[in-house]
Amino acid sequence: MAVANYTKIEFLGKSANESFARSAAACFAAQLDPTLEELGDLKTAVSEAVTNCIVHAYPNEIGRIQMKCRIMGDDTFEVSIKDWGCGIEDIKKAMEPLFTTGGEDRSGMGFSIMECFMDTVKVKSKVGKGTTVTMKKKIARKKSR
Amino acid sequence: MKITGYCKQGVLTLNFNGELDHHSARAAMKALGERIDAFMPRECVLNFKELTFMDSSGIALILRADKRMKEIDGRLLVVNVPAQPMRVLDASGIDRLINISGK
Ligand SMILES: Nc1ncnc2c1ncn2[C@@H]1O[C@H](COP(=O)(O)OP(=O)(O)OP(=O)(O)O)[C@@H](O)[C@H]1O
Numbered sequence: 001m002a003v004a005n006y007t008k009i010e011f012l013g014k015s016a017n018e019s020f021a022r023s024a025a026a027c028f029a030a031q032l033d034p035t036l037e038e039l040g041d042l043k044t045a046v047s048e049a050v051t052n053c054i055v056h057a058y059p060n061e062i063g064r065i066q067m068k069c070r071i072m073g074d075d076t077f078e079v080s081i082k083d084w085g086c087g088i089e090d091i092k093k094a095m096e097p098l099f100t101t102g103g104e105d106r107s108g109m110g111f112s113i114m115e116c117f118m119d120t121v122k123v124k125s126k127v128g129k130g131t132t133v134t135m136k137k138k139i140a141r142k143k144s145r
Numbered sequence: 146m147k148i149t150g151y152c153k154q155g156v157l158t159l160n161f162n163g164e165l166d167h168h169s170a171r172a173a174m175k176a177l178g179e180r181i182d183a184f185m186p187r188e189c190v191l192n193f194k195e196l197t198f199m200d201s202s203g204i205a206l207i208l209r210a211d212k213r214m215k216e217i218d219g220r221l222l223v224v225n226v227p228a229q230p231m232r233v234l235d236a237s238g239i240d241r242l243i244n245i246s247g248k
């Protein structure tokens with residue numbers, strides 16, 4: 001599928017950038033004319049992935065995070081969020097509901113929420129190298145609603 | 146995120162105003178814990194009417210507030226939940242554990 005439009009943003013893994021990242025993704029997706037519910041879903045999924053980079057990938061430092069958004073010719077919104085942090089040893093286990101290494105501050109629901117709100121969620125990770133989470137969601141055209 | 150509240154006849158009402166994410170959760174949890182400890186209410190009501198965004202950080206906050214209320218033999222209610230936070234709560238399944246009502 002051809003790429004109709006894209007943007008790439010890099011930012012520091014500071015918690016203040018969580019709202020920046022999800023708002024930027026939603027702003028870019030706005031050209032697909034999504035419903036409020038679809039926009040909310042995108043924002044939530046991006047917030048989960050970016051928070052994971054800040055909390056888990058870089059536990060003792062402020063690292064770099066890259067977010068790429070693509071709009072495909074078939075009105076699919078694709079977002080990938082990449083860090084160069086600690087990586088995930090067992091991806092399957094990490095994606096199980098309630099699994100967390102974050103203690104009482106976290107609920108272990110981040111990946112479940114991403115999977116619930118997006119059509120597909122793919123995770124690539126290498127211990128010591130970093131993690132990339134790529135998510136897709138088809139945005140229905142208003143005309144056909 | 147701004148939290149305002151009052152306690153009346155053993156019912157502590159806390160109004161959440163703004164976005165509840167990892168960035169704001171720590172201060173929100175602190176404010177919540179301090180108010181529960183100060184008033185020792187029999188009921189704590191989290192009023193989400195003006196909550197404009199929430200992610201999984203909010204789930205951890207609700208679960209901790211519930212745990213704290215159970216420790217003092219009280220109960221927790223989450224009320225006026227707007228559409229986006231409600232979708233997050235639905236997806237997490239905590240609506241089965243906590244008393245939650247929509248906007
Ligand atoms: N970018 C990442 N780098 C390293 N580890 C990660 C990353 N993302 C997730 N993980 C691991 O996967 C686990 C599950 O992530 P998930 O988002 O589902 O839950 P959580 O972040 O622990 O809790 P919640 O998202 O509910 O606050 C994390 O506890 C962490 O161990």
Ligand SMILES: [Mg+2]
Binds near residue numbers: 052
């Ligand atoms: Mg998470």
